[in-house]
Amino acid sequence: DGGITQSPKYLFRKEGQNVTLSCEQNLNHDAMYWYRQDPGQGLRLIYYSQIVNDFQKGDIAEGYSVSREKKESFPLTVTSAQKNPTAFYLCASSRTQETQYFGPGTRLLVL
């Protein structure tokens, strides 16, 4: 089946630890995105990539890092510099630059 997969569904982070969230798509989409969602708020863009080996910061990139070595994959690392990492993280991809399709999300919790 074509689609976007995110893993794991739930992730726990200890203080001072870096964690990496996986996002894979087999839709042959060029662009991929990472969003953060907090209760009662809209989705906020962390990073996006329109082509392999290139990515741009979104509105809340501080404390996060990404890589885009393959078209299918866009992993997000939440670093220890992100002081409030507890949130629901959503990955999306698109062929056009407007119609984005989302994965099922990863919920990150800090222990």
Add this chain to the structure above:
Amino acid sequence: GQQLNQSPQSMFIQEGEDVSMNCTSSSIFNTWLWYKQDPGEGPVLLIALYKAGELTSNGRLTAQFGITRKDSFLNISASIPSDVGIYFCAGPRGSTLGRLYFGRGTQLTVWP
């Protein structure tokens, strides 16, 4: 900061009722998108609007692209329990390609 103003923030309705929600922006959008998010899942695209004045339906859902290009509306007719979720409007801004801005969402609760 937040680019889109979505209202209402939440709605509590009885099964069978119609629902209306809207989204406004201080800037012109050339595309409006409406997504639905079920609890604990990613948003799913419901309707995409590409032309001012456009009215598009998807089953019991109808969305309109405002003439001013600064607003959009989503209506749900004859609501059912599975309509429960958060509805988001979204749109790109001008030449900022690849960036979608989202409203804060409308939380819909449907009582049987």
